[in-house]
Amino acid sequence: MNDNNRTSLAEIGEQYGPKEKLIRMCRQNRLAMVSAIVIVLIIVLAILAPVIAPYGEAQQDLLARLQPPSAKHWFGTDELGRDVLSRILYGARVSLVIGIIPSFLSLVGGILLGLLAGYCSGWIDYLIMRLADVMLSFPSLLLAMAIMYTLGRYANSIICLFAALSLVGWASVARVVRSQTLSLKETEYVEAARSIGVRGRRIMLRHILPNCIPSLIVLYTLNVPSCILAESTLSFLGIGVQPPAASWGLMVNQSKSFLFTMPWLAVFPCLAIMIVVLAFNFLGDGLRDVLDPYLENR
Amino acid sequence: MKIKAICGALFTAALTVMVSASAVMADDDKVLKVGWNKDIQTMDVHKTTDNYMVPLNIFDRLLEVQLNDDGSTELVNSIAKDYSISDDGLVYSFTLRDDVKFSDGTPLTAEDVEATFTRMFTLPESVQTDFTTCIKGAQDILDGKTDTLEGLHVTDDYHFEITLEEPFAGFLSVLATPTCCIMSKANLEDAGSDFGVDPAKTIGSGPYMVTDWVQNSSLEMVRNPYYWGEPASAAKVSVKVYPEASSMDMAFQNGDIDILDCDFLDTAIVDATYETPAYQDRIVRINRLGVYYYFLNEALEPMNDLKVRQAVQMAIDREGILNSIFGGNGVIVDGIYPAGAIGFTEDNQGWLKYDPEGAKALLKEAGYENGFDLEISSNSNASQNIKNILQVIQQNLQDVGINAHIENYDESSWIALRKSGEMPSFVGPWTLDYNDPSNVIDTFYGSAEATKGRSLNYPDTEVMARVNAARAIVDENERLAEYAALEKKIVEEDAAWVPLFSLQHRFVLSDNIEKFIPHWAGYGDFNCANVTMK
């Protein structure tokens, strides 16, 4: 695609510093603010799960199976008599980690390769970008499925998910970073730095990378929910997280056939997925409006 | 331009396939509608160990197991009219019916039987060699020494003899399994690799023939016009694939399925929706001739300690598992043989009780008062039910102080680990292939290799020798007594098998079905000729 038609950040919006931008965003976009609060809240809940969860993650009570929501079990119990609320709280840890870590890994990988490609040009650029093309050509879900299939025998399911989702995600990050690097490379201050003999690595890390950060924050925020959704989809197909660990996707998978007879089993984890995904999407949109209008809808 | 042209060709080809698929619509009146949760892989029984539905319907076996109304089973003649066994138990002489025809109208003769059994061993991709290598000369073919089966001798068109390597009392039962479906020699030769793939080139002598098969979607069978027996009640059988359980459930309630296999649904759904006044009298129950077991690896510490194994036997709340995960649809068994199967005896039942306190006491005696770490190995491709059983067992073991944790493996590494003899513990089901105690006990305790291959590592070679000798005991009562004694020794005395339960298999029938006799072993696959339509 056409990655070169984007103007560099250096040319726009220089009248506001990053702090003012954030403050502006909070004022302008209440939705993004609320979303940020929701996300923080959920992260806190996930961290505090052992303290606040009314029951243990795997604590079974075979005599109290499949109970509808009640004062004792707010979200009801599942087929082994485990408390659904507690499992959602513990599941938040797995689901959030699966959203946050692979996005981070793909971000780091994408930044490194993108910088390298953009800065070095020549055959390194060609090689990296063709590799990115290859990765972007795969249907992402099928690719993740294939990676789970290959790695399944070497590592546990969560590590496999990390690998699958970050391998799927790095290429688009690399493209963005490369195109920004290309345009920044020509700017005066980079040329100035080069002319006084600053080394390549230093230019990349000190001068070019900081300018990419706003768009990367946006990309990252929007990548997290897609990882969470991908995990839920893989788990729905039975190739994601494995029991007895709890993740929201796995909980939906295990209860999908109860959806209409015992709705509490599937509905609560599903709502949890939706809330987190929506919150990250709103936040990402808000950040994009403020930080990087030129990344619009990519 | 080239790419476009290729694309165009692809699309045209694909559309043609679609049109021809939808053009096949039969006209007969009584249609039996069946639902599967996934498509079969092949119709060729030599290449599969679990897609038996089509082979059961389109092929005949020499003998057949009949399920009586009282639940008992008996071996009856099918296309074999008569047989005799020599006194030494080695030579089986068969007479074939002379009115059996394949669905292309050609007669079935002893030549076809010979071709079938030879193919079973010569076909490189054959997976159906486990039970039949007892035929003389079979091993030589597998070893590549020859390609003719020494133990099968054709006398004339309707007479042949099978000679065994050594006596084996379960052999007649083996002949009634799907493994021994009789195929047409001429058809096998002509069809080549299309056999089992192309319905028109997969021909048998059974009550039905396949007319159409759309991968991952549907399969259709109609009556075989040349069938030698009573014509089946349904003129056509229409199978549809429902990958999601909830879709299958809805489809049944909307009248799109006539026989609903409850195995495809979650037990809680079946109990909530179908164990109700509206459906209750339309549920058919059959004992599945199979057992669930929990295996401990005796080669590893501390499972090599008899007291530890006994403690584990006592620690597991089988009643709780059966009632919660399976809605109580089954019976607890205390032995190796499935409830209701030949070899199952009440004498060996009732000795094992759920007793967590007793288990703790035994562990204390054994010196494991503070418990120990134990891995329960889980196959990530296993059914939801098995994964749930594992989780309850984990809890049960933790309750008596054993620090059990579940480790997940992908299917192939799980199989590889188990085969290496190093898997610490796992849960599995075993369903009978043929109704004989040897089917279970040989598999697990028949040889050092067998017990290692299941990660049991049962050390008693004397017992293994007895297991092998039992196959050849000609007197039936004597043989069953020996099998019962072996069961007592292995389970009760050596605690080398943690027995769980045998389950019922439930089917729900629609209004269109008058009577349905499931497969005798409680498989989900069945012969559609055993269905009577209203």
Next chain:
Amino acid sequence: MKSAVKRVISMIPVLLGVMLLIFIMLRIVPGDPVTVLLGEHYSQETIDRLTAAMKLDRPLLEQFISYVLGVLKGDLGISYVSKRPVTMMILQALPYTVKLALMAAAFAWVIGLFAGIIAAVKENKIPDRIFMAFSLAGVSVPVFMSALLLQYIFAFRLKLFPITSDGSILSMLLPAIALGWNSAGSIARLTRSSLIEVMQADYIDTARAKGLKRRSVIFGHALKNSLLPVITMMAIQLSSMLSGAVITESVFGIPGIGRLATTSISNRDMPLLQGTILFTTVVIILGNLIADLLYSVLDPRIRSQM
């Protein structure tokens, strides 16, 4: 046009890379399919015999070369499990996926464009908020959830549609909506933002100043220019839909490409998985190429650059 040719040629290394990567990925695990195929019944002897029969004991390089040569001839190998040619299996599944993708894309385009235009025209008013909430829901609800819900309400409760699809247009409607909803959301969002941006441009003001009606400005001038990025997105979405909708096909029992992929994974059927991924990748690459070419044809600025 020269650069279009260059663009096509640049696909060749990508395709080769794709093939190599899939091959390496799926062949690190030799021996696998045999044990899984045999399940509970096996002996080492049978495993060895089958491994040899499936040519899995050959050196990797030999396997790869024969695979590439086969692919060039349109032969994607033989499925381990069903023993049928993979090419044939894909061709049988393709019509269902094509039908589903076309219907889903049509749904997404119509609804997405409509919602996007309305939202842009009524920017920051109530219709805008409603449509954008819907499109965000479309992006945020997991596909399996919307598929199961649609199936329950419209097929099971109201009995308006068959529960599973048999390939007829009627039975494909629900799956098409389930699959298209997501894309409709992103099209609506893109249309909206792109239209808003264009409407702020100078020439729109000029047009309005000339006294043209608002509606004719929107449809006559603004829409034409704002649709460029939308069209590109549509082409890319269509190609990703053509690569199979794993979940939708599974819920509605559609025997398409997505089902092939899931069954090949659960059966550990490497040639089938390999063939399916290769095929869908080619579809996506072609889709992206078409999107690029379309863009250059439609946008005079880029055309002059090319």
